[in-house]
Amino acid sequence: MEHDGQLELYGFLAARLKQAHTRVAGLQVPEDVRMQLARRLLVITAAAKHDLAGAARRLEELMKDLDEGRFPDQRSS
Numbered sequence: 001m002e003h004d005g006q007l008e009l010y011g012f013l014a015a016r017l018k019q020a021h022t023r024v025a026g027l028q029v030p031e032d033v034r035m036q037l038a039r040r041l042l043v044i045t046a047a048a049k050h051d052l053a054g055a056a057r058r059l060e061e062l063m064k065d066l067d068e069g070r071f072p073d074q075r076s077s
Contacts, residue, residue: 001013011053016059017045020066035061036072 024037040062048055065071 001032006052009056010048013052013056013059014047016056017048020059023066025065027071030074033071037066040072042071 020041021038024034024041027034027037029037044055044058044062047058
């Protein structure tokens with residue numbers, strides 16, 4: 001059963017990553033900002049190979065940043 005849950009999470013994450021990539025590609029932001037966001041998505045994608053739940057959390061954080069208009073050059077560290 002745990003395996004079924006992982007497959008479901010993987011499917012959800014794959015769909016959300018696809019949405020995120022489409023969204024980032026359509027943003028009206030400077031190219032360097034878009035590249036930083038794309039790199040962040042690639043890191044999340046790579047992390048999903050080892051930690052599905054962690055990658056899902058990171059992706060939701062990214063999506064929240066996008067929803068709130070927080071982009072890499074505007075975030076405070």
